[in-house]
Amino acid sequence: MKPLGEDMYQGPAIPTAFTRTFGGQVVAQGLRAAQLTVDGKNTHSLHCYFLEGGVAAQPIDFRVERVRDGRSFAARRVEGYQNGKRMMIMTASFHHDQDRGPEHATQMPQVPGPEESIDHLEIRPQAAKKRALDWMDWDIRAVPEDKLSHEQIHPAGQGTHQYLWFKNTSDMDSDQAVHQAALAYLSDMTLLYTALLDHPAQELQVASLDHAMWFLRPVRVDEWLLVDQYSPSAGGGVGLTKGNVFNQAGELVAVLSQEGLLRAKH
Known part of the structure; x- marks a missing residue:
């Protein structure tokens, strides 16, 4: 990610056979922009909306808003732009790894392995x-x-x-x-x-x-x-x-x- 200014970053274009930007690239680069503004916490959730189809041959500019910085959690809002058009919005939340509490999880399906x-x-x-x-x-x-x-x-x-x-x-x-x-x-x-x-x-x-x-x-x-x-x-x-x-x-x-x-x- 290329810094463009305070809390602004540019995600590079990724070579592809398609004219439209892959959605996973938009999510990953938007999240990475948010991560670069947070210290000492890992992502625990994100929610992203795709507003416009991106042009794969062009980079994406991301603007990050520091919504909140707390002791346990931080929140960010990210907007992605191409040619002056807003193509995505994302909210992401970050949490430190010091909290403890109840634990349970869905069990992994018993299916054949990758081999x-x-x-x-x-x-x-x-x-x-x-x-x-x-x-x-x-x-x-x-x-x-x-x-x-x-x-x-x-x-x-x-x-x-x-x-x-x-x-x-x-x-x-x-x-x-x-x-x-x-x-x-x-x-x-x-x-x-x-x-x-x-x-x-x-x-x-x-x-x-x-x-x-x-x-x-x-x-x-x-x-x-x-x-x-x-x-x-x-x-x-x-x-x-x-x-x-x-x-x-x-x-x-x-x-x-x-x-x-x-x-x-x-």
Whole structure:
């Protein structure tokens, strides 16, 4: 991130085969801008709205507002701009790691590991496969349905469902803020397409509308992460998707939620 002035940063353009900026890039860079204004606290949640489609070949300017700095929590508001137009708004909250209290978490699904899974391109919708060219530094594997029980494929009351393993193959240090920003990038890769698993033949206009994340425990994206993702609802031209992120130790490290445009082409 390039500093532009007090609490202002520029996120670089990322080479891509697309004309529109990838939503995960916008979330990750917006979060990174906010992180750079916070000391001694890690991100515990973010909420982002995409207002305008970005131009992938152009950088994004981010303005950070210091909403609050408390002893335990800090809050930031981030706006992203291109060509004078506001393209995203985000709120992010930060928390120190000294508090203690009750503990519980959703259990990790008992599914085959990454070594028994397949390249995610084998199951992704055709319209989404081109994007994989942008993700060459990510190893993404899908747990095949023939290795899952019927209850795992169609859990009661959860609509369409899939399990994917992710790992970044780059050299990364231990900075938790960087891993959180990388997880924000990862979170937009496949989540929305979960809503299309039962509708593979439809011609649709697909775009992220809003995005939310909760960071629950320390995370490393250069180690395998299982994302248990499902779509509880689609209708009216939008689809809602959710995901639970686990590390290989079985710890729930993050929860994701995203709504996106799934509009039929006329």
